Amino acid sequence: MHNISRRGFMGKAFGAVAGIGAVGSLVAMKKSWDPLPSVKAAGFTTLDMSIYKEGELITEKWRGKPIFVLKKTAEMIAKQTDKQKARDIVLGDAHFMVCIGLCTHLGCIPAYNPAEQGFLCACHGGMFDWSGEVTKVPPPRGFDIPPFKIDGNKMILGEVGPEYQKMKDSGVTL
Amino acid sequence: MKNKEPLILVIVVAFTLLTYWLVEPYAHSQMHKHVDSQNFAYADLPAITKTGNVENGKLLVTGAAACTGCHSIAKENLPAGMDAVTAAGAYGVNPPDLSEAGAVYDAKFLADLIKNPAHALKVEHKFDAAKGQMHPMASFAGAGGDLDQEVADMVAYMQSIAVKPSEVTPKMAFENACGRCHAVKYEKWTQIGEKPSFKLEKDSLTFDVKVLEYQEHLTKYMGKLPPDLSMYYRSRNEHFLSTFIENPQAHLEGTAMPRVGVTADAAHKVIEYLADSADTKRHERSSVGMNVIIFAVVFAIFALLWKKQVWRDLH
Amino acid sequence: MAHFTKATSVKDWLNQRMAIEKVEKVMASEYWIPKNINFLWAMGMVLAITFALLLVSGIFLLMYYQPHVNTAFDSVNFTIMREVDYGWLWRHVHGVAASVVFLVIYIHMFTGIYYGSYKKGREMIWISGMLLFVTFSAEAFSGYMLPWGQMSYWAGMVITNIFSLGDLHLDGLVEWIRGDYVPGQAFLNRFFMLHALLLPLAIMGLIGLHFAALRIPHVNNQDGEEIDFDVEAKKYLSGDKAGSKVIRFANDFMSKDLMVVGIFLIFFFYLVFFHYGFALDPVNFDPADPLKTPAHIYPEWYFLWSYEILRPFSVNIGLVAFGFAQVIFMLLPWLDRSPNAVPASRRGAFSVWFWVLLADMITLTAMGKLPPEGIFSTIGLVAALLFIALWVVLPFITKNEKKA
Numbered sequence: 002m003h004n005i006s007r008r009g010f011m012g013k014a015f016g017a018v019a020g021i022g023a024v025g026s027l028v029a030m031k032k033s034w035d036p037l038p039s040v041k042a043a044g045f046t047t048l049d050m051s052i053y054k055e056g057e058l059i060t061e062k063w064r065g066k067p068i069f070v071l072k073k074t075a076e077m078i079a080k081q082t083d084k085q086k087a088r089d090i091v092l093g094d095a096h097f098m099v100c101i102g103l104c105t106h107l108g109c110i111p112a113y114n115p116a117e118q119g120f121l122c123a124c125h126g127g128m129f130d131w132s133g134e135v136t137k138v139p140p141p142r143g144f145d146i147p148p149f150k151i152d153g154n155k156m157i158l159g160e161v162g163p164e165y166q167k168m169k170d171s172g173v174t175l
Numbered sequence: 176m177k178n179k180e181p182l183i184l185v186i187v188v189a190f191t192l193l194t195y196w197l198v199e200p201y202a203h204s205q206m207h208k209h210v211d212s213q214n215f216a217y218a219d220l221p222a223i224t225k226t227g228n229v230e231n232g233k234l235l236v237t238g239a240a241a242c243t244g245c246h247s248i249a250k251e252n253l254p255a256g257m258d259a260v261t262a263a264g265a266y267g268v269n270p271p272d273l274s275e276a277g278a279v280y281d282a283k284f285l286a287d288l289i290k291n292p293a294h295a296l297k298v299e300h301k302f303d304a305a306k307g308q309m310h311p312m313a314s315f316a317g318a319g320g321d322l323d324q325e326v327a328d329m330v331a332y333m334q335s336i337a338v339k340p341s342e343v344t345p346k347m348a349f350e351n352a353c354g355r356c357h358a359v360k361y362e363k364w365t366q367i368g369e370k371p372s373f374k375l376e377k378d379s380l381t382f383d384v385k386v387l388e389y390q391e392h393l394t395k396y397m398g399k400l401p402p403d404l405s406m407y408y409r410s411r412n413e414h415f416l417s418t419f420i421e422n423p424q425a426h427l428e429g430t431a432m433p434r435v436g437v438t439a440d441a442a443h444k445v446i447e448y449l450a451d452s453a454d455t456k457r458h459e460r461s462s463v464g465m466n467v468i469i470f471a472v473v474f475a476i477f478a479l480l481w482k483k484q485v486w487r488d489l490h
Numbered sequence: 491m492a493h494f495t496k497a498t499s500v501k502d503w504l505n506q507r508m509a510i511e512k513v514e515k516v517m518a519s520e521y522w523i524p525k526n527i528n529f530l531w532a533m534g535m536v537l538a539i540t541f542a543l544l545l546v547s548g549i550f551l552l553m554y555y556q557p558h559v560n561t562a563f564d565s566v567n568f569t570i571m572r573e574v575d576y577g578w579l580w581r582h583v584h585g586v587a588a589s590v591v592f593l594v595i596y597i598h599m600f601t602g603i604y605y606g607s608y609k610k611g612r613e614m615i616w617i618s619g620m621l622l623f624v625t626f627s628a629e630a631f632s633g634y635m636l637p638w639g640q641m642s643y644w645a646g647m648v649i650t651n652i653f654s655l656g657d658l659h660l661d662g663l664v665e666w667i668r669g670d671y672v673p674g675q676a677f678l679n680r681f682f683m684l685h686a687l688l689l690p691l692a693i694m695g696l697i698g699l700h701f702a703a704l705r706i707p708h709v710n711n712q713d714g715e716e717i718d719f720d721v722e723a724k725k726y727l728s729g730d731k732a733g734s735k736v737i738r739f740a741n742d743f744m745s746k747d748l749m750v751v752g753i754f755l756i757f758f759f760y761l762v763f764f765h766y767g768f769a770l771d772p773v774n775f776d777p778a779d780p781l782k783t784p785a786h787i788y789p790e791w792y793f794l795w796s797y798e799i800l801r802p803f804s805v806n807i808g809l810v811a812f813g814f815a816q817v818i819f820m821l822l823p824w825l826d827r828s829p830n831a832v833p834a835s836r837r838g839a840f841s842v843w844f845w846v847l848l849a850d851m852i853t854l855t856a857m858g859k860l861p862p863e864g865i866f867s868t869i870g871l872v873a874a875l876l877f878i879a880l881w882v883v884l885p886f887i888t889k890n891e892k893k894a
Contacts, residue, residue, distance in 0.1 A: 109782070
């Protein structure tokens with residue numbers, strides 16, 4: 002009797018040891034599926050917001066997508082409607098439009114016309130104003146805003162900050 | 176006992192076909208806009224009423240109308256003023272060589288194009304003279320005589336130098352009508368011509384840079400780079416391609432792609448070119464297919480005979 | 491140690507070492523199959539043949555396919571389709587077989603439901619079969635990624651997004667699955683691994699399990715008759731082949747299997763050479779473009795019914811409904827409370843249930859592809875609700891079923 006139960010115990014103990022090994026290897030396997038450091042690093046783009054000039058559109062890149070950055074002029078800030086204000090990104094006393102530069106219709110990249118202070122999508126004629134709000138269909142909504150976090154005069158794209166969370170919750174962006 | 180197999184087979188086949196019909200023909204008819212072919216009649220363009228005079232047409236094309244200021248006519252040894260990349264920088268796109276224009280394009284279309292390019296090309300939404308948006312090709316307002324007669328003469332001249340319509344090859348039709356905006360990578364075609372095989376890597380890269388420069392100009396002109404058409408024969412169907420070529424606006428309102436005005440025959444040739452690129456082995460597929468089907472039938476017959484023999488003493 | 495004698499023939503030599511005669515008896519000549527079955531019972535063999543076609547064509551595609559985001563599309567559409575001699579054949583066979591295999595799986599599945607072939611000791615056959623359905627689905631989806639066309643990319647995007655599980659916002663899980671924020675190189679490479687190695691291995695293992703689960707309970711028959719296989723086998727072996735209710739697997743049943751396979755192959759090759767558009771979606775002949783969403787995104791036809799269960803609801807409810815649809819078939823042997831393992835036609839309310847389920851799933855399939863607008867989205871919603879309702883009422887209608 003004693004021997005049998007002892008043998009049963011050792012069998013179970015052996016199984017437990019083997020199990021620990023299996024779980025350990027599962028951890029390694031899980032880790033190997035993680036995004037690579039290089040991929041992760043490429044997922045966050047830090048923009049130095051102090052270098053932009055008023056009224057000039059600059060196209061940055063984030064996760065393979067074009068990002069429009071436009072520092073608004075004093076005249077633009079003065080005439081902002083509530084809808085346009087909701088999309089406004091403020092760092093200190095500078096106001097910016099930062100958004101994913103893809104037409105929300107079928108993903109073409111609209112062109113900025115500084116004279117008309119607006120975007121025109123050449124594919125199907127959709128138009129957006131200088132705040133990124135849609136002014137002419139077919140696009141269903143204004144430009145999407147990438148997740149961002151404000152850190153001093155820097156903007157980190159890819160991280161979710163309180164300003165972005167607020168925009169997302171209020172439905173300003175998807 | 177009654178044999179239920181025929182009934183079961185009917186039920187299985189009926190449900191299969193019903194499902195197929197719903198998810199394929201029916202669903203696609205609901206998803207895509209149907210555009211009817213107008214058989215390349217170009218009914219919106221006025222008919223040519225005058226009989227053209229080739230000699231006078233030649234004088235106009237090379238002289239008063241100043242066509243050759245921008246267009247080359249390789250067949251007549253009239254070279255282009257600038258190379259493709261520079262021309263694209265100046266006009267947005269390289270103006271076509273006119274050697275085969277008379278065979279590839281519809282005569283009515285050519286006549287209207289000479290008089291009012293934006294109208295014939297159906298890009299008036301993009302080039303509105305009233306707003307000062309001029310089409311890079313200048314309208315021909317006449318050389319002093321009867322405008323319609325002069326235009327008819329020019330068309331007649333272009334037809335006289337071109338090959339016979341029956342001699343238009345798929346490659347010729349494609350290069351004339353589509354090839355200055357669309358690349359076809361699988362046929363080595365770029366917007367500035369077929370990429371030769373270079374001995375030196377450096378020469379190859381130089382060529383590529385030229386293509387990129389050309390594409391930059393083209394992108395600016397069209398809003399976005401027109402797509403590579405290598406696989407379009409399979410990603411779109413033949414009816415779509417044909418009606419799209421006939422009138423891009425009918426499918427995509429507001430698109431920057433012009434109506435290219437090819438004849439029905441030339442459109443066929445263009446599609447054949449695209450089929451050669453995207454479905455190169457289609458002829459082999461049908462001939463091998465017939466043989467395989469015949470084999471499968473023979474296989475099934477032998478299987479049936481064997482089954483009958485095995486089951487003879489089971490009943 | 492076993493005793494070996496000098497072999498009298500190659501067969502004897504093998505027999506001493508591997509008992510091949512015994513194996514042959516167990517697996518073929520004395521593997522007894524009821525005589526009263528129809529051609530629907532040949533679907534297993536049709537599936538085995540289709541799987542073999544997938545395996546062989548896949549091996550040849552593997553020789554030229556390149557799992558890289560820059561070259562995958564061209565390696566398929568240029569190298570395999572244009573350059574490799576008969577490369578187009580392997581690709582068409584592979585693409586069409588991937589679609590047709592699901593048609594046969596569905597026929598096979600509904601045959602099982604109709605004849606009650608998941609009860610009375612046949613539960614493991616049903617479960618292993620459903621596991622095969624799940625792995626085949628994963629195999630089909632991972633394979634669909636490989637040509638790296640527009641549908642590959644966007645289906646990959648949309649389907650992996652499902653794993654964020656709506657308001658749970660498990661974006662980390664989605665990124666873990668993809669190995670990137672958006673489908674990219676890591677994504678393509680790991681789906682290539684899944685498609686060409688891990689999932690085929692799992693499928694082959696499960697096929698073994700499916701066959702093993704079949705051996706003891708034997709296959710069902712079209713009359714729901716309880717057959718004493720030992721008695722009937724004796725009758726057969728004593729020479730009364732016509733009077734016995736059973737037949738040998740080989741060659742008796744196999745000859746019928748292969749006859750059905752023969753007819754199936756005519757249909758199959760017709761599709762491969764002359765009618766392949768349904769399986770090789772035109773949209774996927776556009777190279778993947780992360781900056782451009784196709785006008786309509788829809789899965790292949792065999793996923794449409796479960797996709798449509800996801801679609802008409804708000805995000806969270808849709809996900810719950812979708813999850814329900816994925817597991818519910820697995821529970822069929824326990825949700826069907828009736829002990830009757832007879833054809834549905836003799837089971838009263840269950841018969842109605844069967845045909846309504848079939849019609850509902852075809853409706854869901856159609857609505858899953860049609861644009862979700864107007865009447866189509868209403869029909870889709872009703873059909874999705876009906877699907878759930880059908881499974882909820884199943885235990886109740888089968889509990890009160892009379893003994894057949």
